[in-house]
Amino acid sequence: IKDGATPVVIERGPFTYKTRFLPKHNITFNPNHTASFLLPTIATFEPNMSVGTEDEEVVVLNLAVAVSELYMISLHCSSNSSLFQKRSVKELLWGYTDPLLKDTLSLFENGTYDGPYNVFTGKDDIAKVATIESYKGERELPYWNDTFCNMINGTDASSFAPFVDKKKPLYFFSSDICRSVSASYMRSYPLKGITVYRYSLLHSTLASPVDNPENHCYCRDREVTKNCTLAGVLDISTCQMGKPIYISLPHFLFASPLLREQVQGLSPNEEHHETFLDVEPTTGFTLNFAKRIQINMMYGPSKVITVLKKVKNYTIFPIVWMNETASLDDATADMLKEELVSRIQLLATVQQALLGAGVAIFIVCLISYCCVRRNTNQGKQA
CATH class of the missing domain: 1.20.5 (Single alpha-helices involved in coiled-coils or other helix-helix interfaces)
Structure with a gap:
């Protein structure tokens, strides 16, 4: 691969973690009909729902290679450096100390807090209930250098204003991908005897600015994105301390064919890889959801990193995809x-x-x- 061959990936999983949503912390009700809080989460490994243990080793992209130029480290100093490495599932997900960077690298954080969020209570206007007024003390995001893309729209997707109108999209903010998105009504169906509305993310959510001009401000690197024509990925490096992390749907669903041509072994399937919400229309409560996103890292040609000197093109390489689900008991x-x-x-x-x-x-x-x-x-x- 370091000589320019196309990498081949094999999906291994699931490795299942039960995420327990704890009661909100530091809940404070404010005079302007808002409430602020922190969202804590804890993930616990479920071996009976997994194909192996947390200690199972997998071959993945060497994260140190992807971020080395960020840290101004030349990997040619180490004869043991390689483009890929073996890491346990636990290390890959929750962190390990890299011997070159002398820093902890991880894809996720466990036992942390998200927020603070400040949301409207709906006391003065029921249509605003659960809508986010500010996130981390700011009414706009600081990531995108554009007022439109920096907007914090809607709720956190756990609930919406009551009396949901299926003709209108639902807006929500996801801190995982550092932006707001919308979902559109697909169909109605009974969930355990309760009628719900199924909402899904549209193809246009991660479309290129060519197909969806509203996404122009999410295009940051014209060389990597082929002059902003690449669809299906979101560069979130600005909210990840400069690390070259790209978010997509699993297996590059709805993405440009080029992304799947650069990495063999992917099989996108809308039924298994789409993100959706099932909302009870009278209360606006989300009763069932599946948030499916893929975390990718980018590597490309480099004059200073030995293992990248022969690499010809920038490649957005899949690391892991997650299927975060919750359903009504x-x-x-x-x-x-x-x-x-x-x-x-x-x-x-x-x-x-x-x-x-x-x-x-x-x-x-x-x-x-x-x-x-x-x-x-x-x-x-x-």
Whole structure:
């Protein structure tokens, strides 16, 4: 590969972690009808739902190679440097100390906090409930050098304003990809007896600026992105301390064919690789979701790094893809059906009864009016 051959990848997994969402920390209600909080998460390995242990070794791109120029380190100083390396799953995901960089490299962080978030409570306007007012104390993101792309739109996707209109997209902010996105209505279906709306990310979310001009401000490196014509990837290096990290859908779903030509062994499948939300339309609660994203790192030609001197093209190389899911459990479904669906059905019954009573009263009044009118006419004739 260091001589220019096309890399071949083989998917290995799943390695499953149960992410327990703890109660929000530092909840503070503010005078302007907002509430601020931190979101803590803890991931625990689930061996019974995994194909192997955390200690299983996998061959992956040497992360130190990808970030070496960032740290101003020349890997030609080490005869052991290579483009790929063996690391355990645990090391790759949660961190290891690189002997060259003398720093800890990882793809994720465990036992950390996201935020603080400041969201509207909806007390003064129910349409704004759960909408993010600011993130980390800022009303705009600092990453994209453009007002439009820096906008923090919508909620955190766990809930939306009630009485969801399927004709309108849902907007939400994802700190994982450092930007706001929207999802559009696809279909309705019953989830454990509760009707939900399925919303999915559109192809245009990660489209190139050629196909979606609104994405122009997400294009940062014209050489890597072929003059901003490359679709399906998002360069988030600006929010990752300059590390060449690119986000995409798994297996480069909806991406430019070039990305799959540069790496063999990928098989995108919309059913298995799309991101979606299932939202209960009356409350606006998200009852089921799958957030599927792929983390890639870029490597390319270098005059100072020995293993990259013969590399001809920039390659966006898949490292790992995650399928973060959550679904409504039976107990919560029964509670919702009892507290929500049954009351909605009761309201519908009352509505029909009132409508029926109104029709009956109208008919009685009409008959009475006709009788009075007929009697009046008969009195005039007499």
